[in-house]
Amino acid sequence: MFGLHLCGDKASLGPIPIRFLDKLSHFLSLHCPVCGGSKRAMTEFWEGRLAAISAVLSVITRINTTVLALGRTIGWIAMMAMVAIILAQVFFRYALNSALPWPEEAARALMIWMMALVAPSAYRWGGFVSIDLLADALPRMARNLLLLAIFVLSLIVLIIMLGHAWTHFSSPILFNSSGLNRLLQDTGINQAFGTNFEFRTSYIYLAMSVCLALMIGVSAELILRLLGRIAAGEDAFPTPDMPAAMGSE
Amino acid sequence: MLTLFLPVFLVLLLIGVPVFFAMLFAPGVMLWLNGQERDIALMYRNIFNGIDNGVLLAIPFFMLAGELMNKGGITERLVTFSQAIIGSVRGGLAQVNILSSMLFAGMSGSAVADTSALGSMLIPAMEKEGYTRRFAAAITAASSVIGPIIPPSGIMIIYAYVMEVSVAALFAGGIIPGLLVGVGLMVVTRAMANRYDFPPAKRVINTGLEIDFSENWMARIIARLLVFVLLWASLRSFLPVDGEGSLTVVGWAGIVALIAVTEGIFRLLRMIMSDEFRIVSKRAVLPLLTPLIILGGILGGVATPTEASALAVAYALLLGLFVLGTLKTKELPAIFTKAAITSSVVLLLVGAAMAFKTVVSLSYAAENLAAWILTLTSDPLMLLLLINLLLFIVGMFLDAGPAIIILGPILAPIFINMGIDPVHFAMIMSVNLTVGLATPPMGLVLFVASSVSGVKVETISKTILPFLAVEVFVIFLITYFPAISLAIPSWLGFVQDADLLGPILRPFFS
Numbered sequence: 067m068f069g070l071h072l073c074g075d076k077a078s079l080g081p082i083p084i085r086f087l088d089k090l091s092h093f094l095s096l097h098c099p100v101c102g103g104s105k106r107a108m109t110e111f112w113e114g115r116l117a118a119i120s121a122v123l124s125v126i127t128r129i130n131t132t133v134l135a136l137g138r139t140i141g142w143i144a145m146m147a148m149v150a151i152i153l154a155q156v157f158f159r160y161a162l163n164s165a166l167p168w169p170e171e172a173a174r175a176l177m178i179w180m181m182a183l184v185a186p187s188a189y190r191w192g193g194f195v196s197i198d199l200l201a202d203a204l205p206r207m208a209r210n211l212l213l214l215a216i217f218v219l220s221l222i223v224l225i226i227m228l229g230h231a232w233t234h235f236s237s238p239i240l241f242n243s244s245g246l247n248r249l250l251q252d253t254g255i256n257q258a259f260g261t262n263f264e265f266r267t268s269y270i271y272l273a274m275s276v277c278l279a280l281m282i283g284v285s286a287e288l289i290l291r292l293l294g295r296i297a298a299g300e301d302a303f304p305t306p307d308m309p310a311a312m313g314s315e
Numbered sequence: 316m317l318t319l320f321l322p323v324f325l326v327l328l329l330i331g332v333p334v335f336f337a338m339l340f341a342p343g344v345m346l347w348l349n350g351q352e353r354d355i356a357l358m359y360r361n362i363f364n365g366i367d368n369g370v371l372l373a374i375p376f377f378m379l380a381g382e383l384m385n386k387g388g389i390t391e392r393l394v395t396f397s398q399a400i401i402g403s404v405r406g407g408l409a410q411v412n413i414l415s416s417m418l419f420a421g422m423s424g425s426a427v428a429d430t431s432a433l434g435s436m437l438i439p440a441m442e443k444e445g446y447t448r449r450f451a452a453a454i455t456a457a458s459s460v461i462g463p464i465i466p467p468s469g470i471m472i473i474y475a476y477v478m479e480v481s482v483a484a485l486f487a488g489g490i491i492p493g494l495l496v497g498v499g500l501m502v503v504t505r506a507m508a509n510r511y512d513f514p515p516a517k518r519v520i521n522t523g524l525e526i527d528f529s530e531n532w533m534a535r536i537i538a539r540l541l542v543f544v545l546l547w548a549s550l551r552s553f554l555p556v557d558g559e560g561s562l563t564v565v566g567w568a569g570i571v572a573l574i575a576v577t578e579g580i581f582r583l584l585r586m587i588m589s590d591e592f593r594i595v596s597k598r599a600v601l602p603l604l605t606p607l608i609i610l611g612g613i614l615g616g617v618a619t620p621t622e623a624s625a626l627a628v629a630y631a632l633l634l635g636l637f638v639l640g641t642l643k644t645k646e647l648p649a650i651f652t653k654a655a656i657t658s659s660v661v662l663l664l665v666g667a668a669m670a671f672k673t674v675v676s677l678s679y680a681a682e683n684l685a686a687w688i689l690t691l692t693s694d695p696l697m698l699l700l701l702i703n704l705l706l707f708i709v710g711m712f713l714d715a716g717p718a719i720i721i722l723g724p725i726l727a728p729i730f731i732n733m734g735i736d737p738v739h740f741a742m743i744m745s746v747n748l749t750v751g752l753a754t755p756p757m758g759l760v761l762f763v764a765s766s767v768s769g770v771k772v773e774t775i776s777k778t779i780l781p782f783l784a785v786e787v788f789v790i791f792l793i794t795y796f797p798a799i800s801l802a803i804p805s806w807l808g809f810v811q812d813a814d815l816l817g818p819i820l821r822p823f824f825s
Contacts, residue, residue, distance in 0.1 A: 141659075142651035145375060152372065152625035156618065170369045177372055177662070184652075185659040193660050194333035195717050197757065201331045212330065219327075220336040226343065230359035274363055311652035 116297055123290040123303060130287050131306055133280065134190065137183035138309065144180040148173045168249040175246070175270045182277030190284045191308045210296050217292060221285040228278040235271040317678035320345040321725075334717040335660075338667040342674035354677060358670040365669025366662050369621055370476055374665075375658035376624030377467050380605075380631050381423030382650050385432040387635030387642040389602040393418045394436055395524070396599035399592050406508030408441045409454050410501055416458035417497040420465035421606030422627070424472070426715075426752050426760050429459035434767035445514040449778045452768035456753045456760045456775060457782035458500055463715065463749045465493030467609050467627075470715050470749065472620060473661065474741050477668050478723050482620045483613050484738050484809035485745070488800045492746050492793050499785040507781065524594050530638055534600035535581075541607075543577045601634055614807060661716055668720035675724045685729040695733060695818050699794050702726065703747055707787075710751015714759055718748045735797075736813045742800035746793055750786045753779060795819045 155169035188194060196216075201209050246265035250256055256263055294303040324341035328334065339358070346354045384390070397414040404410060412433060419429050434455040441451035463470050466486035475482040507513070526534070550573065554566040562570070585593065609627050612618035618626065635642030675681055692698060709718050723744065730740045752760040755776035765772045793799050797817040804810040816824055 138652050138655070139648075141655040142648050145379065145651045145655045148372060149376065149379070149625050149628050152376075152621060153629055156622045156626065173372055174367060174369050177375065178366060180375075180655055181366065181659040181662045184655045185663055188656050188660045193656065194335055195660070195664070195714050196331050196333040197328060197712050198331050199712070199757065200329065216330070216332050216336075219332060219340060223336045223340050223343070226355070227339070227359060227362075230356055231363075233356070234359065234363065270367065271363065309652070311649040312656055 116294070119290055119294045119297070120303075123287065123294060126283065126287045126290065127306060130186075130190065130283055133283070134187045135309070137280065138187055138311070141180045141184035144176045144183075148176045148180070151176070168246055171246055172249065178270055179273045182273035183280070185277055186280035186284050187309070187312070189281050190287070191305070191312055193312070206300065207296075210292060214289065214292050214296070217285060217289045221282065221289065224278050224282050224285060228275060228282065231271070231274040231278055235268050235275050237268075317345050317349055317351075317674070318680050318683055320674060320678065321680055321684075328713075334713070334721070335663055335667050338664075338671045338721065342671060342678075345678075346674065351677075354674070358673060361670045361673050362666040366666040368476070370472075370482070370619075371662060371665060373467075373472050373482070373620040373624040374469060374661055375654055376621065376628050377424045377469060377472070378428075378658050379651065379654035380624060380627040381425055381428045382654050383628065383631035383635055383642065384419075384422050384602070384605070385428055386646060386650055387631060388639055389422070389631075389634070389641075390415075390419065390432045390436060392598045392602050394433070395595050396603075399595040404505070404508075406504050406513035408437065408444050408446065409450075409504045409508070409513065412437050412441070412451075412454050413458040413461075413497055413500045413504065416455075416461050417465060417493070418603065420462045420493060421610070422467075422602070424463055424467045424469035426459045426462040426749065427763050429462035430455055430760050430763040431767055433459065434764055438768045448768055449770045449774045452764045452770045452775045453778035453782065454500075454504065455767075456758070456764035457779050457786070458497070459760055459764075460749045460753050460786065461493050461496050463752075464489050464496060464746055466490065466613075467620075467624070468745070469661070470719055470745055471741070473665060473716055474719050474723055474745060476665065477672065477720055478727055478737070478741065480737050480741055481809055483616070483807075484804045485741050486610065486620075487614055487804040487807050487809055488738050488742050489745070490803055491799050492742055492789065495789050495792065495799065496746075496786055499789050500782055503781055503785050524591070524598065526594050526597055530601065531597060533638065534597040537604060538597075538600050539577050539581060542580060543573060546573050546577060601638060605630055664717055664720055668724070671721070672724040681725050681728045684725060685732070688729065695735075696795070698730075698733070699743070699818075702730070703743065703790060703794055706744060706747040707751060707754070707790075710748045711754045712757045713751070715745070715748040715752055718751070719744060734814070736801060736810060738804050738810050739797045739800045739813070743790070743794050747790050750783070750790060753786070754783060755779075 151169045151173045155166060155173075158169075159165045201212055204212060250264065255261075291303045291305070320342045323345065324337055327337040327341055332340070339362075343355055343358065346352070346358070394411065394415045397411045397418065398407075401407065401410045401414050415433055415437070416429055419433060423429060423432075434452065438448065438451040438455060441454075442448050462468075466489050468486065468489055471485040471489060472482055474480065475485050547570075550569075554569045555563045556566055557563050588596070605627055608630060609623050612623035612626065613620055632642070636644065688698065688701075691701070706718075706722070709722065713721075726744070727737065727740055731737050752758050755761060755772070758776075761772050761775055761779070764770075764775055768775075795817055796819065797813065798815040801810055801813045801815055805813050805815065814821070
């Protein structure tokens with residue numbers, strides 16, 4: 067369908083080694099659909115699937131890379147703000163002897179948003195704790211199938227959680243966030259800009275939905291990449307480079 | 316029926332499902348099969364409410380503080396200081412490694428940070444002095460488990476939060492066990508030094524060190540202030556006061572005398588110490604103030620753990636950016652990002668743990684398990700032995716944080732019902748699972764030590780065995796002599812009416 071040569075050197079799928087496909091086509095004694103030659107040929111079926119995976123994967127990867135990088139940037143700024151806010155709390159309580167009503171709530175809200183925006187990066191680069199002994203001990207194919215099952219199971223958990231998170235966020239009982247609204251009142255932002263803005267606790271609930279949606283995006287990427295590897299060999303579809311901040315250690 | 320979520324969870328964990336997903340999937344599926352969809356919604360709420368708590372801010376903050384200290388050249392100062400103190404005995408650099416770990420433990424709450432910070436400095440240095448590389452890697456890994464035992468400690472914050480114990484009590488409880496592990500390692504190293512003929516190290520290796528003007532003066536003032544406060548606190552009751560409680564003239568004269576004594580002590584030290592030793596010590600004063608800020612703040616009841624951790628971050632930034640100048644502003648985003656990513660995983664796990672805990676209590680899993688365990692044996696000595704075995708095995712395969720999160724809600728109620736103090740049990744769990752970080756085959760710290768040193772994990776695993784033996788011995792001491800964990804917390808009033816004697820000493824004293 068893409069007019070692909072799939073006989074190794076002429077493979078137009080880019081840098082995808084096709085070891086597994088080679089073996090398969092050799093087994094089925096098929097031939098390359100374009101040049102008709104060699105034992106390294108492929109079926110239209112595999113070619114179509116691989117090309118589709120490759121196309122979708124590259125789009126998802128690109129989206130994830132951009133969105134997660136943005137998330138990490140917001141994440142570290144939020145972290146800085148959290149520290150500053152708690153220090154302000156300490157300063158007002160001990161130095162000025164007047165406890166502020168909003169810092170705890172603000173820092174908590176920032177922490178949850180920070181977690182929401184940064185955790186998907188951890189998931190993408192294998193930062194979630196697991197016991198990998200079994201996977202490491204299995205032969206390549208069995209290992210990939212096991213990983214696929216784990217990724218799918220995780221995706222199911224994420225999707226169900228997203229459903230609950232969204233219900234939580236959009237539930238009709240919306241509370242005003244008292245501490246943060248005091249902050250708005252005290253600073254007089256609404257008066258200054260003539261706006262009528264107020265904080266609601268659901269703005270914090272929203273973080274979980276965003277987090278889960280991002281993680282579902284990462285899941286999709288992980289699953290597609292694994293499928294691609296199952297079809298085209300271990301070196302196909304390399305994992306994107308880890309950000310420098312996660313690298314050392 | 317619902318109790319079956321435990322075996323399902325175990326299977327998922329063993330085939331390699333990430334802990335976070337396994338903790339939600341196993342109970343979720345069993346609830347669904349039981350037709351308890353409503354409780355699944357409850358699980359989600361508990362995840363969210365579990366994360367939505369100000370106490371947890373301490374987790375990212377302590378990680379950040381450790382990261383900042385590590386990058387800010389503070390490690391190097393601690394190591395040179397340890398060298399000046401203990402470097403001259405046989406096996407000196409090995410002892411320095413252990414002492415540095417103990418000092419570093421007072422600032423960071425993570426064994427991994429400890430291994431990578433000290434390992435990258437000390438492993439090459441030890442090799443240069445004639446130690447084998449694998450021995451250097453093994454001692455680094457073995458001593459880094461002190462990091463999460465001596466406060467501040469990431470896993471203790473998690474434990475305290477999930478199990479509703481006071482963070483301050485756990486921090487106070489960790490001090491003696493941490494020192495014990497350190498001393499135990501030092502003793503073994505000393506014994507090995509005789510047998511294997513370790514090289515001695517020079518007392519002060521870095522002689523060309525300098526200290527700049529502002530740091531010099533700050534160190535001088537702070538060191539004097541600390542000694543003065545110490546003298547004042549211990550002699551305060553002797554100073555005469557008038558009827559309104561303020562000092563009399565004689566009292567003020569006493570204060571002046573104390574100041575003079577303080578200055579005298581420093582003059583004396585100046586005469587005794589060599590110049591190099593003085594500079595090395597002065598360079599360590601400002602970094603070593605960190606544990607005082609953290610512990611003093613939390614244990615003295617002045618600051619909450621969250622506030623203390625934020626202060627630690629501020630202090631590390633201040634030192635690194637302005638006083639020592641070892642940190643560059645442009646390095647900050649990467650450091651903050653790293654701390655954010657590491658802590659986000661922990662936060663999600665804490666949330667999952669709170670949901671897991673709900674199902675543990677819905678299913679009466681802890682009660683059923685307790686009943687089953689009691690059919691095996693009801694002898695507390697045996698039970699504690701069994702639990703330590705279980706924890707040790709789990710620690711071999713699982714990181715300490717997740718292990719605590721999973722096992723805490725299941726095991727702690729069983730033992731607390733048997734009359735073991737919650738803080739004591741927390742120490743048994745924390746120390747055992749932390750030592751698990753350095754046990755093969757899956758010890759996280761072993762992998763870090765391996766990547767820092769370039770020695771294979773298998774090789775480090777063999778060399779580390781004598782050190783692990785000491786650590787296991789300390790675990791037993793902690794288990795059977797509750798006073799080790801409870802002395803400081805009960806002295807500070809965090810723990811009341813605790814049984815300090817424990818099962819072994821009690822027969823002799825009653």
